[in-house]
Amino acid sequence: MDLPAEPQIRWILRTTATLLDLGAEPVRGLVQPTADFFPDHFDASPKSAAAVLTRVLEHAGLEDIAVELSVVTPEGETKSGGGCSSGACAAPVGKGQKFDRIAVLPDGGYRVALAAGELRHSVVLTTSLVRAVSFIFLNEVGAWDVLQPRDREPAVDMAAVLLGFGVLVANGSYIYAKGCGGVQVHSATKMAVDEITLALAVFCRLHQVSDRAVERHLELTPRAHFEEAAVWAASNSALVKLLRENPSAITADAYTLSESRSWLARTLRIGTRRSRTLDDDLAMLERALPEAKRNGAGQPPDPARQAKLAELRALVDESLDA
Incomplete structure (x- = not known):
């Protein structure tokens, strides 16, 4: 599996430094798609989807913010309140149609909208709700003032990873679906699977999360990408430390990327010039x-x-x- 191109890796690191400065830290550690984190019974009803949303808000530390959920049918419905300017708030309803994912209400609360079809796919549902909550986080901390307009939608995915939802959005970035023309691949994220898994590998290094804990609940393709990204993150551990120790160096691009090297190569120092002894x-x-x-x-x-x-x-x- 290939890593993202260097310009995209640098964007991921810059955005990570920016979001860390805004307080994008995990409240519940690495959130996994298990009953430990989502114990409520799910039956694809709006009520059970609302329970998932409540859990996501709790895991993000945003349970005190008023958020309501609505489900949009293929026929569509008129939504009131102000819509957000990010494409992260748009979701497909029917062919050629979109609706506002999030509306900011006059009282400062939010309305999150789901398409009826999203209730039938657990990965799409959780990814959509995680991205909605990540948008709420970014809105609450004033991130739009420091993010370029073109960076805002992928920054929603980045915030999701840094808040601890990296496994959920990684699975949502590469979804196999059977269609009339055979198996197709869909994505419920803006960032590609190789980009999200690299951001997830950086998250693991920042918070001392084991790679095995991540891989245990990743789907096949995201897992393969994450394995490669984890090797890269381990090979650039000093660079990851800069995100905490000297984030200005990251935002200024004042660093050099190292090539990925396996654990054995790093241990034996293969490929590096050894100092004289x-x-x-x-x-x-x-x-x-x-x-x-x-x-x-x-x-x-x-x-x-x-x-x-x-x-x-x-x-x-x-x-x-x-």
Whole structure:
């Protein structure tokens, strides 16, 4: 599986730094699609969808914000209240139709809308609700003032990952569906699967989440992309630390990306230039002594070289005894 292109990787890192500064941190850790996080019975009804929305709000730490849910039929319905300007708020209803995903209500609350068809697909449903809640988070922290208009919709996906919903949106970024023409691939996210999984790998490094915990609940294609992204994140661990220690360097693009290297290559330092050690100097001098004897037979040994050799031997012996 290929990683995103370098410009997109840099965008992911810049946006991560920006959203971290705005407080995009997980409240419940890594949220998984399990009964531990979503214990309510789901029967594809609007009531059960509202229960999922309530859980997502709780996991994002936004349970105090008033949010109501409505379901839009294929015939459509007129929605009142102000709509958001982000494409993240638009969802398909029927052929050629769209509706506002989120409406900001006069009292400061929100109305989240689902298409009736989304209730029948759990991955699409959870992804749509997670993205809606991520939009609410960005709206509440004033993110639109610091994000470029073209970055706002993919930033909704980024916020979802950083709030702990990376597994859910990764699965929603690559959905197999059977159609009249055979198997098709759909996405309920703006970012592509390789981009979301790389952002998820960075999240894991930031919060010391094990790769296995993530892979356990990823679907086949997102899992394959995440495995490659996790290798990249491990190879760039120093860069990930900059997101906390020096985020201005990230936003200024003042860093160099490292190539992905496997755990074994990193452990054995394969592909990197190793610095010289005392053993290297000792071996070099020992190789040089026979050559010196051949070239200068009968000449007295060089006192300086003999002293250096003795010093190096003593240091090596001391390190071995320690």
